[in-house]
Amino acid sequence: MSKGITSKNDDYSQWYNELVTKADLAEHSAVKGCMVIKPYGYSIWEKMQAALDKMFKDTGHSNAYFPLFIPKSFFSKEAAHVEGFATECAVVTHYRLKNDGNGNIIVDPDAKLEEELIVRPTSETIIWNTYRGWIQSYRDLPLLINQWANVVRWEMRTRLFLRTTEFLWQEGHTAHATSAEAVEEAERMLDVYADFAENWMAMPVIKGIKTANERFAGAVETYCIEALMQDGKALQAGTSHFLGQNFAKAFDVKFTSKEGKLDHVWATSWGVSTRLMGALIMAHSDDQGLVLPPKLAPIQVVIVPIYRNDEDLAQISEVAKALVAELKAKNISVKYDDRDTQRPGFKFAEYELKGVPVRVAMGGRDIENGTAEIARRDTREKQTITRDGLAGYIETLLDDIQTNIYSKAYKFRAESIVKVDTYDEFKRLLDEKPGFLSAHWDGTPESEQKIKEETKATIRCIPLDNELEDGICIYSGKPSKQRVLFARAY
RNA sequence: CGGGGUGUAGCGUAGCCCGGUAUCGCGCCACAUUUGGGAUGUGGAGGUCGUAGGUUCGAAUCCUGCCACCCCGACCA
Structure with a gap:
């Protein structure tokens, strides 16, 4: 690992790129425009998923899974939708390879699909085609489904997390008996996203509606949360759409109401993606590396021993392991890094780069005095704290950091x-x-x-x-x- | 997809103009000394020079195609 990263004041986009790769979040893959999300980055995404998934379940939604492939004919059924996505679709045309006799593997021309398959850029069409069979009566409504999936949009220019050809996301697709109920759902999920952005990511957002130009292809109304990055550029962090009866009409999804009338159902869809990772990085980080909100940090506390010999280490480890147990009992994720292969200074720099919110350093001096050195990542302040009540102090400090980085971001945005x-x-x-x-x-x-x-x-x-x-x-x-x-x- | 740039060890690079089998730093491995902010010394390993062709006695170097990445545009979560 090389020392330091480009300052965000010198070159913001280079700062971002270096941060993503050096903090071990993701790297470019052998496939153009596609990234490999590395374990540390993926564990942040998993924390986001877990929090969002719970919020979806708490608002009555269930998860399901729909196919990666969408028949081309489905796609063409909603005019605005196909027009919006046509220019960025990956298309599967064949289903077999063969050896051409010269040792080359080629696409078997005899294995052409009768109907091409689109790799989903979003799943409205396949889902609404499916919903037709699920919905007959008002008793089947509302239908509240979410799916966690990958999608592909053939972008011309990509950037790690912010815009990649393949990305991970969730897409909610709901069906309702009335327009008002669907609008209410779209607004409810927008609130869920805003809640998540502010309380988990510590990132203030503005809730709003998109103009016709910026509206989702096929939507009647697009709601969004907009965040502001540290370079003053805005980033759309999540969208929620009121789809009216557009997809119900395109896929002929009708229900019989209480009054016995046949009508098309009303729809919503809403999504957030791994783009949130990019937002998280750009919202808080500094020239030392990532700054992660404690609620999404894979490691919330790291303990680094400072010692001269095995005897010192044994003494420190005893105290450190007791602290680990206390913190774990408080549901705090903690790592005790007693690797002998790296020196303390190296570890300090490494955990700062990775955005670990709280660092505890313990040396011989601390053992004698019954103290530990606590460093918080957000302000980089260090304090010596007595060993008694240390776990409680750290617990409070984590909340404090969560609040502080939100306030800082809020102030900047204001x-x-x-x-x-x-x-x-x-x-x-x-x-x-x-x-x-x-x-x-x-x-x-x-x-x-x-x-x-x-x-x-x-x-x-x-x-x-x-x-x-x-x-x-x-x-x-x-x-x-x-x-x-x-x-x-x- | 257009303009510009880059591809040499895990990472960053020198060499390319002027062709003769590759330089340096970091990292890696071993040992020793170290350990309160990115340690030091000694020894060592590691390279089909992005890729496929071409020119040549000989190509990292010259030519052509392709691929990838970065920056700037048009498109977008």
Whole structure:
């Protein structure tokens, strides 16, 4: 491991790339655009999955699994949907290889599929085709299903976690008897995502709705949570869609209501992906490496012994192992690193790089004095604490770190939302002080598109709690009823 | 997919212009001394120079195709 990483002030994207690889989260694979998620990175994802999965179950959802492959004909049934995804689909055309006689393995031309299969970029079509057989009556509703899966979107440019050709995610797909109920579901799941982002990832988000330009292909309304990264760029962290009856109509999913009337069902879908890993990294980390919120850190506490000989080590280990037991009893994940192959300074740097929230160092001096040195990753402050009540202190400290990194991110974001009233000011701030720009917009896709072309800033969302306020569009000068949030985005 | 760049040991690199079988650092292995912020010394192992062709007596070096990665655009979670 080489010393140090590029400073995020010098080169933000290089800082990010080095962080991902040097903290052992992921690496590029032999397959273009696809990554290998390494054990340390995957264990963070598993923690995210566990927390989200529980939240889904607590809101009444069940997990299921649908196929990776989608017949091409399914895909074409919803016009907007196919148009939105057509340009980024991987297609399976054959099912067999053969030896061409010259020692080369080739695709067997005789093994062409009658109907090509699309590798799912999202599963609405296969799921709604399936739901047709599951739903007949209002008694079958609501149908609340989630699946954890991989999907493939053939992106032109990829970045570890933020945009990869294959990625992991969850996709919820629900069916309801009424429009209102489906809207309520879409909003409920948006709240779940916001709750997760803020309370687990310690990342403040803005809940909002997307403009028509940014809406999911096939949705009536797209809700989103938008986060702000430390370089002032926005990142869409999760989306929840009210799909109306679009997919029900496309796949002919009808139910008989209490009143005996036949109608198409109302749908939602919602998802978050391994992109959250990228968000987590960029939200809190610094030039020393990752900063992980304690609730998602695979290792919450590491104990490093400092010793001169085996006798010292034996003494320290006794105390350290007792602390390990106390912490484990409090459900804190702790690692006692007594490797003799690395020196303490190396270990300090390594665990800082990996974002372990709390480090405990114990040496001969501490054994004599009945103390330990506690270092917190978020502020890099060190304190000497007495051995009595140490486990309790650490437990409190972990909560404190969780709160502190949220506050820090919240403060940064609050400072990064700026009201702008002229287009010149808008353009100036985008370059000088990137962040969310709150500005009036006339509500037309044309103005939004022009602003995007000229400045690369897009409307991230119309905040759900937006106040109505009369004004004029910064681009067209036409009347506007409310401000929307613009930003350059990942 | 367009423009630019890069590919040499696990990682980072020199050598390429001017062709003669590969340099240095980190890491790795062994031993010793070390251990409160990325240890030091001595010895050692490790390379089809991204890949496939071509030119040549001879290619990391020159030529062509392909692949991958990075940066910048268009597309997007």
